[in-house]
Amino acid sequence: MTRERLYLYDTTLRDGQQTQGVQFSTAEKVQIARALDELGVDYIEGGWPGANPTDSEFFAETPSTRATMTAFGMTKRAGRSAENDEVLAAVTNAGTPAVCLVGKSHDFHVETALGITLDENLENIERSIAHLVAEGREALFDAEHFFDGYKANPGYALACARAALDAGARWVVLCDTNGGTLPSEVGRITAEVIAAGIPGDRLGIHTHNDTENAVANSLAAVEAGARQIQGTLNGLGERCGNANLVSLIGTLRLKEPFASMFELGVADDALPRLTRLSRLLDDILNRVPNKHAAYVGASAFAHKAGLHASAILKDPTTYEHVDPASVGNSRIVPMSNQAGQSNLRKRLVEAGIEVDRDDKRLARILDDIKDREDQGYSYDTAQASFELLARRALGLLPDFFEVKRYRVTVERRKNKRNRMVTLSEAVVVVKIGGEKMMSVSESMDESGNDQGPINALATALAKDLGPYQSYIDDMRLVDFKVRITAGGTEAVTRVIIDSEDSAGRRWSTVGVSPNIVDASFEALLDAITWKLVRDGAPA
């Protein structure tokens, strides 16, 4: 059986950005676009050129991608030509190979929200799409409120879709803009649209999660014949979010009847990137990843029930619908049992530490990790801190130096020119061998602006480490993430620091404390210690 091509259209950078509290920087947009491209989506909707400075900046230097880069906009307004609509011009001027325009398809919205005639709206659709085609672009039409519109006035909704297709649109996308349509209705209406003569391989589906059915609605449309799905990473999007492309990709690639029916742009070897991609977005948004997310959640393959856990050890298919490794995720079974220990051994080997299968210290390390995770630590990303914890328990961690004390001060006051300025200063006292070393630092960037207490502390700590100084000179702090998390009953601060050295190595460390400075200092210390261990500094 030949598999039909099914297209994935990502709108994380546009509709995803409609989420309350989400505002990507241009650099973040580029980073996300690259990761989407590596995964293998077919279209990347980068934003609305002209709508805001970030989107305009992104399109001024669009990253080159295998995926079709797409600019979003709206159909021209009534009373002017497509050529003379400056909102549309900003969109086409972005120069992307594809352009997606949203337009009305619900009579009520044409008359109430736009206040124009039904014919004027048809003309706006037709002329705008024709204009894109004349400019040599691939044109897509997002038919806003299509399902509500179809229920109210099926003839008019279909006329809007036809106007776009007849003008040369590659795709007409049926949008459930308000997210209120349920799966059977999406399936039925999509089938009726196809029966009315609009080919399924030119139909897309765009759903929202307002009834928690965005994924099911997308699948229902595909089962009815639509061949493009629009969605976002982790279901980001306005209100309750858009269809979650991460869940959809898992299902479309791994579950029948879809896996046998369709060919996707997401290749076999790209699928295990799914979990990392999902977490990348959360990292950028500084959000706690949803542990219970389908396929990619940290708990998606966690088996707490005793009966399930023991069956899993006999045969994972007893309680798992897919193999966690297929999407780059992993199984979690209760820490205390045998499987937990073999997982741990595997991680230790990855860090270059060999431990016997029956070493009693494995259980102790597991207990340690569990205790610390209860306090708010997280070793999923902070691989370097995990390694130090294990080394400490195994007696493989030298005492390089001891921090006797530190003090950091932040002061805000008027300077000589009567302007308010902020100054940070840090003092660190360490003991190396028998010797005490004291360093002081303030932290400024090139323009003389204060960079805050954590930077001052990092600079002071790295300023004079005596015999170890040469080992850390090429280290730099490249990322710093702060999260307030619950440790037991109290809120604590978790700091994760990413460091890099001149060899291009990058490592993450974690610190936890009610005090953000303390948490940061702990992560800084781990970062330095890991570097000393890895480079074989003498104790």
Add this chain to the structure above:
Amino acid sequence: MTRERLYLYDTTLRDGQQTQGVQFSTAEKVQIARALDELGVDYIEGGWPGANPTDSEFFAETPSTRATMTAFGMTKRAGRSAENDEVLAAVTNAGTPAVCLVGKSHDFHVETALGITLDENLENIERSIAHLVAEGREALFDAEHFFDGYKANPGYALACARAALDAGARWVVLCDTNGGTLPSEVGRITAEVIAAGIPGDRLGIHTHNDTENAVANSLAAVEAGARQIQGTLNGLGERCGNANLVSLIGTLRLKEPFASMFELGVADDALPRLTRLSRLLDDILNRVPNKHAAYVGASAFAHKAGLHASAILKDPTTYEHVDPASVGNSRIVPMSNQAGQSNLRKRLVEAGIEVDRDDKRLARILDDIKDREDQGYSYDTAQASFELLARRALGLLPDFFEVKRYRVTVERRKNKRNRMVTLSEAVVVVKIGGEKMMSVSESMDESGNDQGPINALATALAKDLGPYQSYIDDMRLVDFKVRITAGGTEAVTRVIIDSEDSAGRRWSTVGVSPNIVDASFEALLDAITWKLVRDGAPA
């Protein structure tokens, strides 16, 4: 048209408790059971008597409910009678009016996991259910792995269901235990089961969210004829969770065809309790509620896109599929750089500030917001800071006081008992009228543990504000979120602070700076200033 009865079965207290990290106390179980009963679910599954101390304790003093209290257990084991199975005895001894027993219906599991014959399993089902019926209980049978079992061996899966029904079970519940079945398949198999002679009004559906389709799967089974839905509050449950009863109740009560087809135990006047009930569970679990949850999320009716926001102002049905008030939720029209002037005016009106439609200052405020959002500010959530920004631009913000300087110190060193401890101290100098006030504070919790520099600063700032002191005495800082907004060397820190007062008001403020202390201080100042404005403090 007579509406058919559709039954809701809540398993938050049993299957919900299988979630990683969830362990209800007995008191919490009672609290949740009461709230579920007020909402109007038909069955409350309280736990597995005998499986753990909490569940046994809960059943020792089960709260009296209108809903049918149900104990959960498993069918008797092979080689002993139902009367002599002590695991089953613990369940029946709980004395609940209904008992739900899980048993196998997938031949592979019978032979692999249980290691017994297919006939022995049928006998276990039949004898266990007959035993419950003989004891005068309402009996339910959870057919584990039913869908996978049906696909592998339909005859045997059906025989298991029939064995339970013939023995007198009120309900046979088709369980998608591994969560891997997709909606069309659930619909098709449920229809086939009914066609095979098992009445729909004795069929229940129990789904999991491993493909993000648990809600859709439940709806598909109901459309095919099943008349009981099992689920949990907020979709709590092992791995990716169970079907979310909150979303299902919203849809079943408010959306067609369900609203006209079915009668639920959830009464008209109970539906607006839905949002509060959902948040109650998060409160008990000490979790941050999912803002994007269908129907009940804080952002479920938040309209960020400028085009949407202006249409919403004309007619809410343009971008809302149901009225937020119907489920006890409310609409949010947040500020963002994508919002237009009408959105801005609407926000100002909500803050008690009337501005003419053609006031030139509206455009200036929008520019201001855009500029500041480019610097890293975010006014979507920080409504109070937005309000202050607007008031300042409109000349409506009194100068209550001026901060002349502050200093905060964090010191880590050994205490008298030779233990490393951390101390934070803050000094704040403000000028009120002509008078200078200087306050100093350190920040400790009840156990004498340092709470960090931000807390110290907040305490010092709120310690002596002279004539304004009485206005802020009842304020407290309830949440504190930190985000690094741009990577690399230009990283800035964004701090969002949530404050609360004794009137139960809650407001959010934002601060941005390369220095986390500075950013926090800015947000703190806004929090206090907003309170002074709202309470009408004299300038």
